[in-house]
Amino acid sequence: MKLLEERILKDGQVFPGNILKVDSFLNHQIDVALLNKMGEEIKRLYGDCGVNKILTIEASGIGIACITAQFFNCPVLFAKKTKTKNIAADVYKTVVASFTHGVDYEVIVSKNFLNEGDRVLIIDDFLAEGNALLGLIDLCEQAGASVAGCAIAIEKGFQSGAQKVMAKGVRVESLAIVESMNDGKITFTQR
């Protein structure tokens, strides 16, 4: 998606350790008008897939998921990273290792909101090693829900996440795929 690539080039910052910081428009401060264009593109990609629920993971995926859900006329479900006393014991659980934070955490969704027969579109802001997506797919499998695919804002194409997810037979669409960030210069690729 040209608009997103241009924005990454304009406002993204590269830090040591292959960290791409896009917190001025995507995952801290959020440019909602950009998200709207991204939602429109995701609708173009997945509009004919019978999606009836969008699944994401807190926190950075929630904005994109909610804006995109407007194009699909469906609810959003966001997986939670810790068990709060407001959530019943009746949950599907999985464990996700975080690339950004360097820790494992438990991720849950209530069994009430993910069901056999659901046709799920998984949305997240970043795809690197694919751990979050694999966790969300696991939650769908536990629920007997089918996964229409994954829609990602920014994929780090030099990491193995997309391959791992596609190896499970799940479609992956990334609006921008970073090919490399060597010497702070960002280049993109297509799949």
Place this chain on the structure above:
Amino acid sequence: MKLLEERILKDGQVFPGNILKVDSFLNHQIDVALLNKMGEEIKRLYGDCGVNKILTIEASGIGIACITAQFFNCPVLFAKKTKTKNIAADVYKTVVASFTHGVDYEVIVSKNFLNEGDRVLIIDDFLAEGNALLGLIDLCEQAGASVAGCAIAIEKGFQSGAQKVMAKGVRVESLAIVESMNDGKITFTQR
């Protein structure tokens, strides 16, 4: 807001300890169409206040904030609950005690995205003891930004949060104010 009150009566669940669970439409599964109506109402309330930024706190506030931002044509900034290695040291910090989780946590925003001259609308899903709002107001004060007010989905009117925030001279608008939940029966009030 009648629509939200009706939805709370229909789908909200009361649990011991004055816990109101609305996770089927507000803070786990999200009814984005309802959020859109809420955003429209928040625009009606704050549309003439010169708002140029919406501030919320992860995770449950992000959906409402993003949908509402569409009516204000402004970006969203969400305060983060833990320091990740993706965020520079250059942050405003405050400490918030969580009613739901029973712990204190540090909340940060990057100094890059909250500035003197910003006119901030603070949005959150729940208002109980007001700790999150007071923390977000503190961040705005540190930045020298002015606060147009707070827009809340559900206020627990029998707790002291709104009073504490209004005592600081900050306007509070709650789309539904729960007066009591005795014996599981939810009643509403107006301010």
